[in-house]
Amino acid sequence: MDTGTHLVMGFALGGLATLDPVIADSTVNFHAVLAATVIGSQIPDIDTVLKFKNNAVYIRNHRGVTHSVPAVLLWPILISIFIHLIVPEANFAHLWMWSFIAVFLHVFVDIFNAYGTQALRPFSSRWVALGVINTFDPYIFSIHVVGLFLWIEGANPGITFLVMYFIIFLYYLSRFYFQSKIRLSVLEIIPEAETIIIAPTMRYSHWRIAVTSKDTFYVGRGYKESVTILDTFKRKPVPNTPIFQAAKKDKNISAFLSFSPVYRWEVNERKDGYEVRFIDLRYRSNGHYPFVAVVNLNEDLTITGSYTGWIYNSDKLKKKLDVAPR
Structure with missing residues (x-):
């Protein structure tokens, strides 16, 4: 899911935690657990910072190790220790429990997106993507916002979010049906x-x-x-030619091929060499396929520029390619 939805989910879980008597009977425990659920709902996406490095690294690693089985077990421990150091009087066991629920739920709901996640690592590196919920689902986000609004207006948060999650459960079932x-x-x-x-x-x-x-x-x-x-x-297999052998050595092409399950390719001659392009077929929008990987090669098959990511116009792609490969 997107960052905004994970954020409102964190607050909603904090409200749901009031069904826990240990949390409901202590303001200190409640505030500590609320902080834990908000942090836990965000922490698996810490790998988003990889996007600042380059798209190839981001595509290869996003929703990978930070969403793995060991990470789901480790994040709650780290969150609980961190908050307990700040609020030592908070109940550590319940702090850990709600931290774990927040982290687990983050990874679990990401499985239902088309992008998916490598939640089975280290047992399997395959992407688990059920493809029934969009990365940003306006209905799920809106239901959370309504629940938070009712909480602010004085509704019982535990009951409110319990009902809310039952409605969302039915919504998921309807998505699978259709x-x-x-x-x-x-x-x-x-x-x-x-x-x-x-x-x-x-x-x-x-x-x-x-x-x-x-x-x-x-x-x-x-x-x-x-x-x-x-x-x-x-459907044409990728040719085993010197041009494509050279193109596959590029990190952007390699990252794209490791991520995309269905794509077509094309190669075009240029004045100074060749352009090899791989086009993901999953994201057609207004007659355009915006998710691509492109590499430019000179006549000696040396890489002169490459890019992978979302491109909606040729000028942007040209700017991306007019840089020497790193």
Whole structure:
């Protein structure tokens, strides 16, 4: 989920914690636990700072080790120790328990996004992405905001957020239901489909679809239970040529290929060499595929510039590529 949603979730968990008698009967414990749930709801995303280094490092590592099994166990201990040093009279056991719930819930809800997370590390490095909830879901965020508003207005926070999370649970079930309906519709249109990726959008009834068959990539959109195919591309393996061998050595290309499960490629000759481009097919928007990895090579197949990330216009891409590779 996005930072804002994780933040309101942290406050909501602090309110839910008032169902714990140890927290409800002590102002000190309540304030300590509220701080713990807010911090715990944010701390797994500390790896976002990697974006300041470069996109390649960020793509390879975001939602990786900081969302892993060891991290989920370690973060609550560190948070509890930190807060307990500041508020030594706080109940450490309950501080740890609610810290753990906040961290676990952060990682758990991220699994339902299309981006996913490597929550099974170190047992498995595969990305777990169920693709039923958008990274920012306006309904989930709004329900939390309403719950917080009711709390401010005097409602019992424990009961309020218990009801709120039951409503969100039902919302998740509805998302799984409609995603399954879209999947069935895809199979009716493309019975030979080998891989079906269905990604949510911010709009409840709208889905992005990318399908792989033996010979073809299909890109479409889903609305309610219907599916429309918008683009088709011939599925071609990446050539094992000197140009592509050189391109794959670039860190931006390598990061893209480690992250993207469905993409097409193209190579174009330039006056001074070649441009190799990989295009992720999951994020079609207004006829455009904005998530790409591009590398420029000179005639000697030396990398002269590269980039991976979101590009919505050619001028921005040119600026990104007009820098020497690092």
